[in-house]
Amino acid sequence: xxxxxAKKLVRSPSGLRMVPEHRAARSPxxxxxxxxxPDKECPRCMQCDTKFDFITRKHHCRRCGxxxxxxxxxxxxxxxxxxxxxxxxxCAECALVSQKExxxxxxxxxxxxxxxxxxVTLGTSDKSELMVCRxxxxxxxxxxxxxxxxxxxxxxxxxxxxxxxxxTPGGGNTRAVGMILQYKVPGSExxxxxxxxxxxxxxxxxxxxxxxxxxxxKVSK
Numbered sequence: 416x417x418x419x420x421a422k423k424l425v426r427s428p429s430g431l432r433m434v435p436e437h438r439a440a441r442s443p444x445x446x447x448x449x450x451x452x453p454d455k456e457c458p459r460c461m462q463c464d465t466k467f468d469f470i471t472r473k474h475h476c477r478r479c480g481x482x483x484x485x486x487x488x489x490x491x492x493x494x495x496x497x498x499x500x501x502x503x504x505x506c507a508e509c510a511l512v513s514q515k516e517x518x519x520x521x522x523x524x525x526x527x528x529x530x531x532x533x534x535v536t537l538g539t540s541d542k543s544e545l546m547v548c549r550x551x552x553x554x555x556x557x558x559x560x561x562x563x564x565x566x567x568x569x570x571x572x573x574x575x576x577x578x579x580x581x582x583t584p585g586g587g588n589t590r591a592v593g594m595i596l597q598y599k600v601p602g603s604e605x606x607x608x609x610x611x612x613x614x615x616x617x618x619x620x621x622x623x624x625x626x627x628x629x630x631x632x633k634v635s636k
Contacts, residue, residue, distance in 0.1 A: 429477040442554040449480030457482035478509035523630035531627035533611040575635035591628035
């Protein structure tokens with residue numbers, strides 16, 4: 416692990432978190448911990464309106480910071496966007512969102528970091544270059560390697576358009592075959608464009624490329 420990607424274990428009121436040592440190295444998909452609603456401002460559960468007393472205790476949702484009774488905030492769910500080491504207590508609404516995000520972290524992000532091969536065309540050029548495209552380990556850059564080398568910061572990407580084929584007017588299955596990516600050049604207002612096209616050489620390569628493009632589509636959302 417390079418120094419720029421080093422992580423440290425920190426303890427907050429919400430639990431243990433494994434976070435980057437340097438804030439600049441944070442993943443663009445990360446979230447800050449929310450401030451907790453102060454106990455004195457929360458005499459009742461913010462979901463079911465049950466009054467708190469010595470028996471009915473207050474619990475704070477680690478995702479939204481609001482105050483609930485045990486019944487309304489009993490789920491402990493992974494929260495990778497806040498870098499928690501273990502599953503943490505969340506209200507029902509937040510738990511549903513976090514469960515969907517955990518699937519994204521466990522599946523789509525891993526696909527993107529493993530990478531896939533595409534023919535990449537820069538701007539209006541009529542020449543393309545075969546490149547391996549992957550998400551960096553710290554999730555901050557889209558890295559393209561071939562005869563050339565590019566690193567595009569994820570937060571600079573403005574548009575992701577997935578190209579598909581196989582659609583018919585009467586309906587039918589489509590598959591992702593490419594992508595048009597637009598991004599801003601750091602330090603200027605210039606917008607660059609890249610076109611990614613899946614190779615047609617091996618069927619397994621096409622499946623890998625299609626899975627990578629589908630994951631990229633999830634990232635854009």
